[in-house]
Amino acid sequence: MSNKNTLLFAASLLVATGAVAVDYAVSDAPAPAVALQADSNPCAAGVPAAPRLPGQRNYDDIADGYSGGPGAVAPAPAPAPGAADMNPCSAGLL
């Protein structure tokens, strides 16, 4: 084992580690998927759906097809909230 080459490797490892740490400190954090939607809807129910690939099924469309038929029962409207417990994310307000 060459001590010179070992030191060179150790120095390179240290420099690389430092560079990765600096890169991490100055880089953008990846935006969480839910936060992306928050600009338009503060009350998002979940992670926005990823864009569909060609040929991929859309289960929302399939569900709509089944629930929109004549046999489907419309849900009862939610009761109006009282002024004191106003919740901007409750159903019916947005």
Place this chain on the structure above:
Amino acid sequence: MVSITRDSRPHGVRVDTSPLLVVTLAVVAGAVIVGSVVSFTQALLFLTGGLLGLALYQASFGFTGGWKRFATEGRGRSMRAQFIMIGITAIVFIPLMGGMFPLDRTFAGAWAPVGVSVVFGSLLFGLGMQLGGGCGSGTLFTVGGGSARMLVTLAGFIIGATVGTAHLPFWLGQPSLPVIRLGEVFGPVSGTLVTLAGLAALVGVLAFLEKRRHGNVEPVFSGLRDLTPATFLHGPWPLILAALVLALGNVLTLLLAGHPWSVTYGFGLWGAKIFQALGIGVSEWQFWQIPAQARALNQSVLFDVTSVMNFGIILGAALAATLAGKFAPKVAVPLLSWVAAIIGGLLMGYGARLSFGCNIGALFSGIASGSLHGWVWLVMAYLGSLAGIAARPLFGLDGFRKA
């Protein structure tokens, strides 16, 4: 440096204890940090890289040396092992990418168009890999083994790959066929069979030529019977064992990351970040304005799968080298050899960017994904490699004749 010897080690291997401790600590710390900063999956990809680096080092599984040995000595054992590895991987890749299995996700292959860019880039890559002394994976695992010369090749590789991103739009504007996927043209099953038939034909031709020249064929499976727990830990591994582990590693990469193993994209990204730190407006280059590339440039490299796997490969190889007692070998490197290292690195980096990857991303993952560009890459890189072997004596290195 502290070294210890134990009788269980093959041929009295002296483990390089101090570097072993440092590297082990780096692997554990790396996995914990990547896992906490990014995700558990990313940590697994880092460890997969470590496994790949370990296998590459323990079997000295390099494309460069294998191709050179066939070109100069007519021995094709290493090349045959490479094609067997690609075939094993293709059996999983092409059906999986063709949607044959009812999985709730899609997998992207190493697919690319076949054009002037691939032809020219792979030719340059082949030339560079013989001057640089290692291909994409070879550079990483020899750097991990503590080779100072290959550190210079890596530096050239990074610069070349970054410059390649600046010129890529021009090269992509040259004549080209579209992406041709064998799994799509023939269907997943037939596409796999066509790929396997092509690889089997190559293995057969290599064996035939070897037999004709030497009167015998070196077996690919040699060394398996001598494999013991001690040789597994300290090496050397039989080529075929490394081939199997590398195939497994590529499949794991596909399952974890959603795309196959690649190496050189990370080099371009590192270079772009270094260029940017030096005040060069990389973000204004067309390549880095593509949304996915811009995102990669603005995020930490820890979020980039290729970079994290490359870190793992280097550390895995370092671990293997310390276990083998061969870490940071003493090698006298003449001045011209340093020059060859930097030129080879530059050519490989630039060529890899133009040809959509190196021996891993374009050749291994490309052919295993059923992409025609992988086959074109193989032919052109081999031709470039022959030119590289012929050019090696200019730098004091052995070429077609031993120096």
